[in-house]
Structure formats: structure tokens, C-alpha cells
Amino acid sequence: MNRLTSKLQNLKENNKKALVAYLVAGDPDLDTTLDLMHLFVDSGVDVIEIGVPFTDPIAEGPTIQKAHDRALKNNISLKMILELVDMFRETNTETPIVLMGYLNTFISHINLVQSIGENSADSILVVDVPGELNLQTYGITNPNINTISLISPTTKEDRVESIAKNSTGFIYYVTLRGVTGSSNLNIEEIKNNIQKIQQYSDAPTMAGFGIKSVEDASTLAACSDGVVIGSSIVEMIADESKSKEFGRIGEYLREMKTAIS
């Protein structure tokens, strides 16, 4: 079974919520990204989401956008990211890895995407392909990889159904109207919408976009299968990119983990 699917199933069976943490590969450099991935796991992270840098990341707010720019200064490519995952897998074969990026970078490396093996990345989230479309249309076919689609507060109900049924990894519920890292969560709306999604699919639903405080994480975990934390981690990585003292990130993730438990 796919590593992501089995991990999320396992958490659900034990009545636990998933902590998904995001970083951009190669920000500030690939060695540091590898260290951070291990730090994530040591601090209680269940799933690692790796941002694949793109020059024009239209769904991202300023924090993650700058991280993409910094990674691109290091000429980070999908090939290097898959090598990074291989290195990670030398010591960790447990933690599922999701690659999150934009269509153009994946279709430019379609052979690489098709050759991802069992012991590599586990899932792909293509931010700019609407969830009811099949990624296979674009050549993203690989039995080792499942897919994740986004559903937002503005997604109409007929589309919610087809997207939910099309998502094989998990369903990523966008908790706000905006880009990554914005604020103003509408908790009631989120609860209702996640309930609707769950009518259509047994796939786990993760809540993400705009979750910063432990209070938000705790509230949202209560009505979903887990939370995705992105911008606040990326900001801390940027703050400490020179000193590389990332203790604060470990602390923050442990607090998050406790809050959603």
C-alpha cells in the first residue's frame, strides 16, 4: 500500500490527527532541507510536503513565494529534489512525502515523474490543475504515486463531489479565500464544508492555508483529519537561514502536535 495512504489510515484507526509540515526544497540549500526534514519527523510531523520551486507560484503568498525565489537562485530542479528524497529515505522509510508544485515543472520532467519508485516520494499535488481533471491527461501516471486535490470555500457542490472522488491521497481543504499565509479563518464555514466533503469521499481531509497559531490548529484538527502548516515554518526557516539554529521550529511543531492530539 502507498506509504501516505497507510500512514493516514493508521492515524485514523488510532483516532489521531495528522500533522503535515511544508518546506521549499533548496531553501536555503538542499543540505539544510534534508536536516529540516529529519527535524520535522523528530518533532512529531507525520507527513512532509516538499514545495517544488517555480518561477511563478500564483497560489502562494509573499512568504512562500520568496522561498521559491531563494530556492531557484540555487537552481533547484525536480531531479535534485528526487535525489534529496533518496537521501532522506536512506534513514527514513516511514514518513510519507508529498511533492507540491506547479504543472509546468512536472510536465517538463515527465520521465522523472513516471519513474518515481516505491521508496521515494509518495504523492503529488499539482496546485494549478483543478481537482476534477485527471493528472494522467498530462502524463503524470505512476502507480507508486497518488494524488491530492484542493477544495476551497468557493468550490461549488457539484465540483466538490467530483474532486473528492478523484483525490486518491488526501483532500486538501483550503481554509481561506486567499493565497498561502493569509489570515482570517472562518471556523464555522470550514466545519460545514469539511462535513460536506466527507459525504463524498472516504479519503482523509486535511485543513491548510493560513493556520498559524496552536489554537487554530487545535480547532481545525477537531473537524478534519489533520492540518497542514506551511508559511509560518517557511518564515522561521528564512529567519534562521544564516545561523541554521532551527530549534524554534522543532519547538513550534511539537506544540502543534500536542495541540491537535
Next chain:
Amino acid sequence: MTFSNSNFPDKEGFFGEYGGKFVPETLMYALEELETTYNKLKDKKDFIDEFYKDLSHFVGRPSPLYFAQRLTDHYKSGSIWLKREDLNHTGAHKINNTVGQILLAKYMGKKRIIAETGAGQHGVATATVAARLGLECHIYMGSEDVRRQSLNVYRIKLLGAHVHPVDSGSATLKDALNEALRDWVTNVDDTYYIIGSVTGPHPYPMIVRDFNSVVGKEVIEQSKDLFGKMPDAVVACVGGGSNAMGIFHPFIDIKETRLIGVEAGGEGVSTGEHAAPLNDGTPGVLHGARSYLMQDESGQVKDTKSVSAGLDYPGVGPEHSWLKDIGRAEYVAVSDDDALKAFHEVTELEGIMPALETAHAFAYLEPLMKELDVSANVVVNVSGRGDKDINTVAEIDGIEF
């Protein structure tokens, strides 16, 4: 009068294998809302009448098809006709589209208008129609373009709009577009995004084309009146490609007319320092559509180079990519140097100062008039006037004010 009888795009927004709707989920609702509204209004008489009324009374249409006697004499062959979009209110073809889209915004009850701009012409055209309806207006502009096009920045501000310089990426048009999309994602409930070219996700390439098609429709009628047949060639510059698509589209089924799009060759196509994706790019996905794109082997979008801010864009409208592949339109490129030479030449010969974008179309007359028959009628789309470029040209010529 209707906007378009074209079978393209298909209902998913594709022109052949180009176009589509490659956007984050957060934008899907807004695009669907726009598409539904447009499809409902585009055949409604009231809407069409209001659009054409604004085009005649506010924009000043139809624009003349003007015989360029001295330019014709200069090339000693054929007849050169100028479609005078430079005479439109605000000085470029951009106003045709903004007049149409602000009507859509009005019908949709949106209170806040946003737009991206490169050369600033679309920013001016958007700020103008927003002022006319008393709507709040925000213009995103790459900080490099804010520097190059300071006159238009001030014009936009005079019109009561806010200018937001964008520093990310290459700080030009593509980054301004990214930022406008982000604003739209965040403020989708009350905001209408007036995209400025035939680019972006479906339905924009279709909507912008339809509103701009008034240009080509007029040329067809004017050609009949002035020289009794269809032109042998229509020449237009292509950045995103809205002026070219506006004049090309009604000609697609008129096979005797060659359609020639001129891209920005920058330092020369062979140097790689240019903005000519149809000449030297490969298909890719940017800003919600699949089209020819300037990209590296990793799928990252390349920085572009052109003396003209309005053409300095790594992508191109998907319908142009399709017209290229099916062979209905030809796409060539001319260098910065040749465009600047044409800028001076046309200004001196005709008393018409073209925008630097438009100067690219004029520059292609040099090779074209040699290859055409002496009886050929050639229409150049004078997409905009050059007042906004005086500082740029002066700087290149080493003149300080």
C-alpha cells in the same frame, strides 16, 4: 451584431491543445462566474448596444484606416494602410477591451477593479473606465516597468487609481500578473480582474479577443470601401497578443489575407535575449493557460528582454499558439534596434509617432514589402501611440531633459 462566431475555444477553453484553465482551486469559482455571466450577456442586444455605444462615444470608434503615402513611397512597392488604434481615447487599442470588461463588472455588481500592466497602457485604460464608473481601482505593475513608464504611472494616479509596484521575480509584466491573480484570489467576492491581453485562464483569452475584434471587423469594411478587396497582409505586434488577435480574428476565414504577428526580438532571437516565445519557445503552462512559452529545460519561466515594456512577456495568448501550429498566421521577430529605427522612420515620414510595441510591426515592413507584389495592400495595426515612450527613446539616444 454579435461578438464572434468562432467555434474556438471549446467549452473547456482550449484552442486545439492550447489554453485551458490551469489555476489554483481558489480561482475556479471566479472564472466560472465570469464565464457564465459573459455567455449570458454576449448575445443580449442591450449589452451589445451599450458596448458599441461606449466604443463610439467614449472611445471614438471607428478608428480610421489611413493610407500612408510617404511610407508607401519609401518602400516603392505596394500600398501601406494604417489602422489608427493610436487615435482611440487613451491612445491605444487597450481601451476596447477595458470598456467591454468594465461593463461585465457592472453587470456582475463588482465594486473593486484590479488589473496588471506592462507598458502602462492597459493600466491607463483600466483606470480610465473605472474612473468613469466611480469604481475603486488597483493597478499592479512591475517595479522595472514603473521606472520605464513613469509617465503612464502618473496618468494612472491622476485617474484616481492606486499603483502597486511589484518587486518579485523579474519585476515586469509577468510578475504583475502573478500579483493581480493573488489579489483576485483573496478578494474574489467584490473584485473584478480586468486582464489586459488574450492571455490567462479561460474565459479571458476569448473575452479579450471578442471585445478587441471590433478592430478587425472595421478593417474588413474599410478595406472594401477604400480599395475594394481584402488586404493581402495584416501586420501586428505580438506581446500577449491582444491587438494582433483583435485584428486577426475576423480574418481567420478570409484565406487570401496573410496574418503576420511580429514578436519582440530584443537583442536578436539567436542571442536568447528576447521576448519571442512563438519564434523561440516551447509549449508550457503559465498564468493559467498552455501556450508557447520562454522556459528553461527545468520548466522555469525565463526572463525576457525587449526595449518595449508592452512586449516584454515570456508567454503569448493561446489562440496565437494555435494559429501558428495550424499555419493560419505567421510569427516573426524584429530586434530592438530595428524597432527603434522604425519608430524614428514612421514618426518622420508620416507624422505619426508609434508606440515602441507598434514600431515592431512597422519594422517588419522592410522585408515584407520586398517580397510582396507591387499591387499588394498591407494593413499595419497601429496599436498605440508613442508619447509614453519618449523618455525611453531619449535615454537610448543619449538625450537628457
